Amino acid sequence: MAIAAWRLAQRWCPSYLQVISFPVVQLHMNRAAMTASQKDFENAMNQVKLLKKDPGNEVKLKLYALYKQATEGPCNMPKPGVFDLINKAKWDAWNTLGSLPKETARQNYVDLVSSLSSSLESSSQVEPGTDRKSTGYETLMVTSEGGITKITLNRPAKKNAINVEMYHEIMRALKAASKDDSSITVLTGNGDYYSSGNDLTNFTDIPPGGVEEKAKNSAILLREFVGCFIDFPKPLIAVVNGPAVGISVTILGLFDVVYASDRATFHTPFSHLGQSPEGCSSYTFLKIMGPAKATEMLVFGKKLTAGEACAQGLVTAVFPDSTFQKEVWTRLKAFAKLPPNAMRISKEVIRNREKEKLHAVNAEECSVLQERWLSDECMNAVVNFLSRKSKL
Numbered sequence: 001m002a003i004a005a006w007r008l009a010q011r012w013c014p015s016y017l018q019v020i021s022f023p024v025v026q027l028h029m030n031r032a033a034m035t036a037s038q039k040d041f042e043n044a045m046n047q048v049k050l051l052k053k054d055p056g057n058e059v060k061l062k063l064y065a066l067y068k069q070a071t072e073g074p075c076n077m078p079k080p081g082v083f084d085l086i087n088k089a090k091w092d093a094w095n096t097l098g099s100l101p102k103e104t105a106r107q108n109y110v111d112l113v114s115s116l117s118s119s120l121e122s123s124s125q126v127e128p129g130t131d132r133k134s135t136g137y138e139t140l141m142v143t144s145e146g147g148i149t150k151i152t153l154n155r156p157a158k159k160n161a162i163n164v165e166m167y168h169e170i171m172r173a174l175k176a177a178s179k180d181d182s183s184i185t186v187l188t189g190n191g192d193y194y195s196s197g198n199d200l201t202n203f204t205d206i207p208p209g210g211v212e213e214k215a216k217n218s219a220i221l222l223r224e225f226v227g228c229f230i231d232f233p234k235p236l237i238a239v240v241n242g243p244a245v246g247i248s249v250t251i252l253g254l255f256d257v258v259y260a261s262d263r264a265t266f267h268t269p270f271s272h273l274g275q276s277p278e279g280c281s282s283y284t285f286l287k288i289m290g291p292a293k294a295t296e297m298l299v300f301g302k303k304l305t306a307g308e309a310c311a312q313g314l315v316t317a318v319f320p321d322s323t324f325q326k327e328v329w330t331r332l333k334a335f336a337k338l339p340p341n342a343m344r345i346s347k348e349v350i351r352n353r354e355k356e357k358l359h360a361v362n363a364e365e366c367s368v369l370q371e372r373w374l375s376d377e378c379m380n381a382v383v384n385f386l387s388r389k390s391k392l
């Protein structure tokens with residue numbers, strides 16, 4: 001069976017990636033050490049064998065990298081030479097995962113295979129209604145299982161920077177999650193980052209109307225995006241698997257629960273970028289941590305550790321990175337078993353009186369930002385990042 005999968009993989013792989021073999025073979029050697037999640041992992045390997053279409057080199061590299069990370073940990077091989085194209089591509093894919101814990105890699109592997117299984121017409125028989133994967137997302141992985149819809153930001157090579165497509169896809173996924181039969185919704189990131197915030201290349205695609213039109217369109221998009229979080233009707237949980245920057249931090253004030261790995265950091269460097277706060281943080285952060293602490297973050301760009309963010313109320317609980325996924329998902333699975341209508345109505349009672357205020361704050365923040373994006377301070381910061389002169 002393993003050899004058949006390997007042959008299939010070989011058939012899929014065109015020229016320069018031909019030696020990327022699927023890690024099914026090694027998996028069979030590890031059967032003895034199987035745990036519950038190891039079982040899921042093996043099921044995922046079997047799913048791969050049932051795919052009828054080639055998922056493409058990018059996906060195959062992701063599968064390879066996640067397998068290596070899940071079984072061997074962070075990339076420990078010397079970097080291949082520039083002319084060794086195949087091994088360099090594999091090494092790059094693995095190395096991009098940084099210090100992603102083995103358990104997370106295993107989970108991400110399972111999620112990736114699940115999303116492929118639906119989109120590439122798996123021939124396996126999946127019991128209807130037990131484990132649905134949404135297709136048609138380029139920048140996300142979306143799964144719905146056991147009462148939990150999980151939205152995973154999936155641009156790990158770009159530290160899950162949110163490009164225009166991802167803004168739209170997150171809105172679409174949230175709208176779908178608000179209507180599906182899941183009880184709770186989770187947002188998390190694939191790879192070593194939760195998200196590096198707004199993709200700074202968003203500012204480079206200038207329409208015929210020039211930078212003013214770009215700023216206007218961006219403000220409209222941002223307002224709609226944040227509005228989806230304000231209005232989201234079910235319990236919304238952030239599983240912050242690694243560092244979070246910019247808008248991925250500010251919208252946390254609109255989540256109901258925020259769980260963080262102790263590897264996560266929280267950074268809103270708006271002044272450094274010539275920008276101003278969004279995601280309703282100019283209101284929610286003040287309520288959560290008081291004006292002085294909020295000012296340190298939002299005006300002076302102080303980066304918080306997960307422990308500090310928890311002490312200040314932005315984060316609900318922090319877990320050691322090594323047990324993060326296990327501990328968090330145990331909790332989430334228990335929450336998902338609670339009566340869904342009671343949870344939705346309780347959220348409504350807690351949040352509804354603030355909604356109008358939040359929409360007004362959102363509108364004001366977007367209008368201020370629309371001006372900021374046209375400032376020299378902002379344009380210089382973006383140019384400096386894009387010309388590799390500065391990072392956070």
Ligand SMILES: CCCCCC/C=C/C(=O)SCCNC(=O)CCNC(=O)[C@H](O)C(C)(C)COP(=O)(O)OP(=O)(O)OC[C@H]1O[C@@H](n2cnc3c(N)ncnc32)[C@H](O)[C@@H]1OP(=O)(O)O
Nearest residue numbers: 157158159161196197198199200201218222246247391392
């Ligand atoms: C519609 C518009 C709405 C706007 C809403 C307003 C939102 C505001 C914000 O979110 S402000 C925050 C913006 N984010 C940043 O300024 C982060 C910029 N990134 C960095 O400083 C660094 O990349 C880092 C500290 C996050 C990580 O550093 P490091 O570990 O050294 O990794 P790399 O820099 O090599 O990154 C790998 C790869 O990812 C690309 N990348 C990372 N972050 C972004 C980003 N925010 N935008 C675009 N690209 C990003 C980086 O360029 C590398 O790409 P490459 O491999 O070189 O192709």
